[in-house]
Amino acid sequence: MKVLVLNNMAPFVRGGAEELADTLTAKLNVTKGVRAELVRVPFTWDPPEKILDSILSCLAMQIDNVDRVIALKFPAYLIHHPHKTLWLLHQYRQAYDLRGTNLTNLIEDKCSDDVRNAIVSSDNACFVSCRRLFVNSRITQARLSQFNGFSSEILLPPVTSQDDFQNTGYGDYIFAGGRINLMKRQHLLVEAMAHAPSGCKLIIAGPPESEDDGARLKQLIADLGLHDRVMLDLGFIPRERLAFYVNGALACAYLPVDEDSVGYVTMESFYASKAVICCSDSGGILDLVSHGQTGLVVEPDAESVSMALTLMICNPADAKRMGENARDAIEQISPDWSNTIDRLLA
Amino acid sequence: MKVAICSTIVPFVDGGGRFIVKWLAATLRTRGHQVEEIYLPFSDDPNTLVQQMMGLRLLEIGKSADRLIALRPPSYVLPHENKVLWFIHHIRVFYDLWEHPYRPWPDNVALRSVRAALMAADNATISESRKVFTNSNVVGNRLRKFNGIESQTLYPPLFEPERFGFQSLGDEILYVCRAEHHKRQHLAVEAMKHVRTPVKLRLCGAASSEQYPDELRKIVRENGLESKVTTNLCWITEEEKAAAFAHCLAALYIPLDEDSYGYPSLEASHSRKAVITTHDSGGVLELIEHENNGLVCEPTPEALAECFDRLYENRNLAREMGRRAEERVRELNITWDHVVEQLLS
DSSP: OEEEEEEEEOTTOOOHHHHHHHHHHHHHHTSTTOEEEEEEEEOOOSSTTHHHHHHHHHHHOOOOSOSEEEEEETTGGGSOOSSEEEEEEEOOGGGTTTTTSTTOSOOSSHHHHHHHHHHHHHHHHHHHHOSEEEESSHHHHHHIIIIIOOOOEEOOOOOTTGGGOOOOOOOSEEEEESOBSGGGTHHHHHHHHTTSOTTOEEEEEEOBSSHHHHHHHHHHHHHTTOTTTEEEEESOOOHHHHHHHHHTOSEEEOOOSSBSSSOHHHHHHHHTTOOEEEETTOBGGGGTOOBTTTEEEEOSSHHHHHHHHHHHHHOHHHHHHHHHHHHHHHHHHOOOHHHHHHHHHO | OEEEEEEEEOTTOOOHHHHHHHHHHHHHHHTTOEEEEEEEEOOOOTTTHHHHHHHHHTOOOGGGOSEEEEOSTTGGGSOOTTEEEEEOOOOGGGTGGGGSTTOSSOOOHHHHHHHHHHHHHHHHHHHTSSEEEESSHHHHHHHHHHHOOOOEEOOOOOSSGGGOOOOOOOSEEEEESOOOGGGTHHHHHHHTTTOOSSOEEEEEOOOSSSHHHHHHHHHHHHTTOTTTEEEEOSOOOHHHHHHHHHHOSEEEOOOSSBSSOOHHHHHHHHTTOOEEEETTOBTHHHHOOBTTTEEEEOSSHHHHHHHHHHHHHOHHHHHHHHHHHHHHHHHTTOSHHHHHHHHHO
16 A cells, blocks of 8 residues: 655754654554655745645645555645545644734735635635544644534554653753744743743753744843853754753753644653643643643743742752653553554554 | 755656655765755646646745755746756656657647647746756757757766776676666667677666566577576665676666666766667767777667677777776766756856
């Protein structure tokens, strides 16, 4: 069976979805009777009307010589194929749940309305045509049902290389990994650092989604005079280096706005026996992090986050205890690849 | 520099068009560039060809890349202000093969319109590039003839050519290539009926179906050539291939009207082996010169047999031509350094 995995791409930017697509393809390729290949379609959303081009582009493509398609993200999942399985990581959220927030590029005007309508109607047409609909989390499932009226099955993505994440001790820094943008709120962590005790250190590592995202963070650190306590490692982070940061941290922090899934960053931290600081509005993360047990869940403001940082720094024994709980928690729910692939190909 | 390399693919079909992208990407990375490889599915279905091209045109790499290098058609329709083409072939059924008797589609109004639309789109999107390179003079000439576009030839090197080298001068003429009718392995086998010396022939390479390999084995059997011809018609590893070249007497490469010199002739040259080819082999003649680094003959079994015998009887000539084959590669500057310099200039 020839299986094509479809994902979109922002050139030179890699995150959890890219990692998942690569690993899924690799795991499919070692499945008996299966050959797999990954196609990544460039996606541009700036200016918003370019989204229309992207939709049209995918609808105009033709895939030959493929028995099955497993599609992950908008707009790549729009490409036609008679046997398409969707494993939805997230929709184009700016057109759905982020509507009306300051996190969407689709404002309330005629042009944005047109773009939004095009996204919703092409999504609906695609979802109808899929053989099966899987989603990566409860949150994605709820949104798909609420906004598009489709029911789906939850299929939790396994961590891509969990063996890399093994505790090497509890150091003196909080680590924040993952893509860097406004929605992941690394800026909130930096602001919180201004209120945290001086012994507290923070390492932020990951690829900024745009040059602005990187520059904004640097500027903020300079403005707050935090350069000796906040270390930035911007750009693509090789797996070994990422694991090095996670494995030696006192705890990890991950503060996305209403995240779709439990998040790789969270799962990796849990595998490395690290407690995770997140926010009460962090969405899918809350499926995993429980306050006081496997991490700290705080309000999304600088003072509250700084309280969490302070708690960790001042009570390393607590950080360690929660980290050990985290490891137990992830081992209980951890999905494995062979079951995942069985379900995708069923 | 941030370089996006874009090419089209048919999923699960490998070929020269895909390897050149991977090799170029690997080469640029070792030289410290950031590279994104973009492979876009493209079907040669004439009914959707124009629509698919429109789809590709609407994609955007944008400013995230300092340069876009486009290869297999029609990946070059992607817009980019710093687009460079390494043009490796047209969508040939609508170009030089349109007049060919084996054209798979009828010459009707609908397909003539597709052809016209394709040519117009090609003209416009190739011309907007910063530079146009081709992989051979043959392809460059076609680009001039059909599109009126001037280009520079930029020969594709082998990946890690140091894997190839001379070890010994054996008794075998070696033909490493996919076993397909237009590669004409049958001429080589037929030639073995006419040789006067104990020269041997080895065929290596996989086929897309078993039909042609069966045909070849049948010629061997019916002429009792089993002791002279080895048919190794399956996929061989890169190591096996390098070893075969290292120990052969000379190499053979006799495709019909090939676009480029073909990797087998380059692999032979890096292994310091002479290459026997034919007058109608197209781009191969850009690399192989008669009596210099090989022999160029008529595409007949008799003429080929004569070349085989000649190199078998005159091993010094075979050795000397092999030496000059390596020199010829240097002369044409077929190196990754040159490729990188040109594509990024």
